[in-house]
Amino acid sequence: MSLEFTHVTLGQRVLFGSGRAAEHLASEVARLGARRVMVIASIAETRIAENVARHVEVTLHYSDISAHVPVEKAEKARAAATNHDIDLLVSVGGGSTTGLAKAIALTSALPIIAIPTTYAGSEATNVWGLTEGARKTTGVDDLVLPATVIYDASLTLSLPVGLSIASGLNGIAHCIDSMWAPRVDPINAALGAEGIRAFSRGLPLIKQDPSDLEGREMALYGAYLSAVAFASAGSGLHHKICHVLGGTWDMPHAETHATVLPYVLAFNAPEAPEAVARIASAFGTNDAGEGLRLLRETLDAPRALQDFGFKAEYIPETVEIILPAIPESNPRKATRGNLAALLAAACAGDDPRILSDDRSET
Template sequence: MRFVHDTLPQRVRFGSGEAAEHLAAEIAELGAARVMVIASGSSRELAERITAGLPVVHRHDEVVMHVPVEVARRARAAAAAHDVDVLVAVGGGSATGLAKAVALDAPSDAPLPIIAVPTTYAGSEATPVWGMTEAGTKTTGTERRVLPRTVVYDAALTLSLSVELSVASGLNALAHCVDSMWAPRTDPINQALSAEGVRALRDGLPQVAAEPESLPGREQALYGAYLSAVAFASAGSGLHHKICHVLGGMFNLPHAQTHAVVLPHVLAFNAPAAPDAAARLAAAFDARSANEGLALLRLRLDAPRTLRELGMPHEGVGAAAEAVVAAAPAGNPRPITVDEIAALLDAAWEGKEPR
């Protein structure tokens, strides 16, 4: 066994009902005096509640999916105008993504630390990956300075997340696990984290769907989402994420739902060519096969099934397939061609059962 594995420096504070206390402790430890809170309008009340008492100099609520470049520019200007010394992102992946775009622009001799307080299972909080969209193209990159310094997990903050969005976001986290099994830099540690992430999400998401007001299921889902993101941060972006980034940028599709629809098709595409990874996933699902395990979980969760319902035009399949092949990672378990990706996207658009 030979591999090189990087463990990223990050603190995690996990405790239901303890977000405000944990945030205050982190701000005090940083010695920060000028806090910029990034939270969308829908998260404003929650963000105000958990940041009450902190030295907040600016609250920024222009949070947009896929982080359009012009939105990032305005947030950067606001951070500079208020001379902020720490960013607190409260919400889903879009809020964290905007904080990363601001931190990316900070001078290297005066970095802007991020404290992320996730309210979904997006996982962006545990990765150094940033992404911005311009003219229908989503560009992503990896930069250590955008990795949040601390993640504050509080399952109580996810109670307002509807079952429908919880399912989509949780399947997005599951996609991190699956992709990490065969991504460009995968290793045995990533695969172990991914397998445990699958197990936690397999157990937690059905509990969230059945008992939305109960914390144990949401705690398991948050725990699984964190493991999945840590694995993904190390293993890199595989075919699944390249497909979803292309679709999100080209058609402005909702991020989590797109991952939820595409995942079974990519798993069916790659699993036969990666039997060891597929076997580990099957064991994590406690199923006869990885495909069956995912299908049964999606059935229990009534997961989204078609790209058509998310707003993707069918005439965009060909152009998307070409863009995916151009961006596809090296070392995918099986060769990738435009025709095969077009067929995969067509099946996902129709909502056909993956083969």
């Protein structure tokens, strides 16, 4: 069988090393010749951000951050950057923080240095997202791709175990979605598989000993791999579902992804044997769903969307919003009936295997 595909690898500088974030940031600011730096970090991570930027002259510390990047928050941050004549954005935090930096870069073309403190992976993609009127809009633009990513596992030590697990499972969702996303190819599939292996090793170590840097380094490594795979392959069924859940119902990002993941895997598995075999191998099991189930049990992962505010009565409206966004390339055809069944199972925390057995396409 011949091998033929088109692959794009995004150009980005990555600096990885525990305890070296401040050193790396100072060197990158100097390399980029920046003079007016805006450091973006939530109030909760102000101390971390100040410590990381201790060798840098900061023009503006900015902390008005919200999940899912509301448009009004983006416009306020853009105005602040303009008013202070900023020439470099530094984001220190999770996906919401990186997302706000991207929103500024989208209209200003300012470079970003991203310093993640979770495993969201946004720092390694050219994908942006904004929420307005309970609807989340996403797009792709190289302007929002951070010029440099600085990974320092010691900065994740303050991330609680529960959120570490949810964030890591979000990373695994990037990996799995990349196996059947619109631009899937052998390279991003390989990156996704290695990402699953890294998370499968790192997350149990974090659960066992939250102060052990080895697990957190593996999770950050997995986060980068997962994001690079996702950026190349594009957004698949899982992310289309979760973007609607987050943007429409204001659900927590990491926990929502962690909860929905096994249901999407079970839904697509019967129609994607090659992808499922690769996923199973990455988990070190004979069955992809079983591998994910065992990992989730070890981690005591989030189980039901209803635990985070989603209600069964929301399902019909959610289905109508999701359906037009699902890629034609998804292995299994999504319909109102089977998509509603997926959401109902995820809402209640039912066994995901019921979706593999249900072949109704009504």
